[in-house]
Amino acid sequence: MTTSRTRSAAAAAAALAALTLAACSSSGSGSSAGGSAPSTGGASPALSGTVTVFAAASLQGTFTDLGKKFEAAHPGTKVTFNFNGSSTLAQSIVNGAPADVFAAASPATMKTVSDAKDTASEPKVFVRNTLEIAVPKGNPKHLASLKDLAAPGVKVALCAPQVPCGAAALTALKAGDVSLTPVTQEQDVKSALTKVELGEVDASVVYQTDVKADAGKVDGVDFPEAAKAVNDYPIADLAKAPNPAAAKAFVDFVESAQGQQVLTAAGFQQPAATGGSTAPAAGASAGASTAPSTSATAP
Amino acid sequence: MSPRASRNRVPVALLLPALLGLAFLVLPLVGLLIRAPWRALPQQLASAEVWEALRLSLSCATSATAVALVLGVPLAWLLARTEFPGRRLVRALVTLPLVLPPVVGGVALLLVLGRNGVVGRWLDSAFGLTLPFTTPGVVVAEAFVAMPFLVISVEGALRAADPRYEEAAATLGASPLTAFRRVTLPLIAPGVAAGAVLAWARALGEFGATITFAGNFPGRTQTMPLAVYLAMENDPQAAIALSLVLLAVSVAVLAGLRGRWLSPGGQA
Amino acid sequence: MTGEIALDARLRVERPGFALDLTLQAAPGEVIALLGPNGAGKSTALRALAGLLPLDGGRLALDGTVLADPAAELHVPAERRPVGVVFQDYLLFPHLSALDNVAFGLRCQGRPKAAARAEAAEWLDRLGLADHAGAKPRHLSGGQAQRVALGRALAVRPGLLLLDEPLAALDARTRLEVRAQLRRHLAAFEAVAVLVTHDPLDAMVLADRLVVIEDGREVQSGTPEQVARQPRTDYIARLVGLNLYQGVAAGHRLTLPGGVELVTADELSGPAFAAFPPAAVTLHPGRPHSSARNCWELTVHGLDLHGDRVRVELSGPLELAADLTPAAVHELDLALGRTVWATVKATQTRAYPA
Structure with missing residues (x-):
């Protein structure tokens, strides 16, 4: 009895000491470690605190997963997310929302942030996403191509042209020379998909990754014009990041092999040219053919 | 007015929060005016989409108010003048949309009146009528959110009105319907009007239920609040311009009513 | 009838x-x-x-x-x-004019508006309200x-x-x-x-x-x-201003529950009422030597002026109300608690079966 109590007390004291040490070391090394970029995936004991990530709605599934893996790799850190339409997120960052990392669904929305000098480093494209036609389970209207969507009696939901998935869909429609009047222009890709899921529309043009995430409820139909409207997803750590070291580490983690594996498993494609700089100009990029088709949900 | 004001000394403990409250309500509107792109405004407002959205907003809000009147006044009468089992429950259900987030209302409407909804499927097969993504769909969504305001207001007016006038009408040979139409309704007219104004205002500003149930398409279902929201995605200047138009319309309507039904000293 | x-x-x-x-x-x-x-x-x-x-x-x-x-x-x-x-x-109805209030019932009977109003106007005329036909009730x-x-x-x-x-x-x-x-x-x-x-x-x-x-x-x-x-x-x-007693009559005498007797002009037997107006009561400062058949010693417990009359409330063997002129009240020097004698002539009482 006595011994066990003494022992547990000693254990507690040891734990306390360890905590104190850890706290001291982290605060001590904070300034010095801040400059040297920690290598990805490896042990970087200097990191702690909360990382706030603003990410496009289409990244919700994968980034939530990546956040957990990041926390596991860096004990003492905590990743919190704000998933929303890229444009909404860009607006809130420019208007001073406290964020460490921004992952956008289009270079144009990232440009809003970088133009305002709110990025800490050059944004990098970390994945690409391809459009796909989403149809209700079983494809009741037997839609097989983008042209089929323009047939009379087919109700289509597109994203609003103001948001990336809507802009991409317009590019694809233009590329296929298809003229189409949707019944609605939804404010983000998820609500466009929901309308399909509920059977309120016959089809919607959304990302492959969304169709894949919703595989049990909707079916996907690939179409060739999608190659002309591939969306680049840029990521950057932010200039006013409350936790700059962790922000940089999270960006690196997303670009690491481990991060890319999670993303491609969800249906994202690896960027055309590796690493380096972004081409922030247009959504459609030249090297679309490099992307292997990963989705296979077409009936 | 002024002698009364000088007689009533206002305690600082009330005055300070009162002024803060006033600033809190007014400052955002002032901010809107300050940040407005006045120079670019004519060009912004020249776009047909703005006027299309405004026309749609006004006509849909008015139609929704009409729907709310036609259905809501009898409902209020039922709640105020009759006793039936479960009346309290019905009353709670009627007021539910007041506390329900409008988006939830939109989802619920979609599930019931949508193409695959319980009622919607029947409407489609029997009449070839589909509501989602149509202008009538906007009216339905707005009426759903706005009607409780009218019902509450009219029910209050009915409870305050003396039911013996209906008895007097009955002794003069008026059927219950005639008594309601020719006696009760005129008596509660101020309450009905106040409720209609509240409902109209609520319908004009409606966003969540509309975008969820009726979707968003310029000229058909894109009302002003939807246009403002989507403009905010990539063109804040346009969003401010649209907001100014909506603000101007709201102020014009309130001024048009000259506080007659909205002043606290007005009729019950 | x-x-x-x-x-x-x-x-x-x-x-x-x-x-x-x-x-x-x-x-x-x-x-x-x-x-x-x-x-x-x-x-x-x-x-x-x-x-x-x-x-x-x-x-x-x-x-x-x-x-x-x-x-x-x-x-x-x-x-x-x-x-x-x-x-x-x-x-x-506050939202209708006097004329339309009167016309309301006629309209409910299906009379055309003009005819109903014309007839309502006749009614108002008959009631001397022709000038107020257009007035709202609040006026x-x-x-x-x-x-x-x-x-x-x-x-x-x-x-x-x-x-x-x-x-x-x-x-x-x-x-x-x-x-x-x-x-x-x-x-x-x-x-x-x-x-x-x-x-x-x-x-x-x-x-x-x-x-x-x-x-x-x-x-x-x-x-x-x-x-x-x-x-x-x-x-x-009380409403009609009479003193009313219920008791058992035998001939001209009515015996009240407390044992007090009342002599009446009417002759009855069995349960009966007797009543007389307050003005039939005469008050005296001492025991009177009058021919009145009913005479009781009572105490004043209420004095109220009604018009040109003073209603005097008395209690004792029975409750009684008497109406006097102010001059008589002054003469008798009546005050609360004062003891006086009250007399009522039998001819001024009325008895009827209960």
């Missing part, structure tokens, strides 16, 4: 803690006043007659038509009864509103006119004037009128017959003179 019966009613209404059971019969042109204290069931009876309250029992027939018969599950709703009502606070005086309400009820030519405390909302001066006018209009009215009041003067001036009710039941009925001369309850006696 003539042989012809227009109103034939047995009204039974049951409420928790209260039951109305009243029989009313009236001939055409007769005006009946329901008189009684608050809560006696007067208004309940009126609402039952109007059809605003269903009967729990009994039967109601007007001019040979059955309007309510619970046993046969018959209840003609208010709007289909030929009954007009003047409500206590008139309930003129009418109490007396004018009362007349509009009467016109509104009469315009539909009801077979039964009900008036609920028709003068209660008026101030004393207007009341006198309106009472006289109402009397004229009621006298000219050919069908049955039932008015409810708690004011005996209104009842006596306006009605051909009084029905006094207490606790939902008739306690007495008769012409105003009969009721005033022979009140059967304390309530009526």
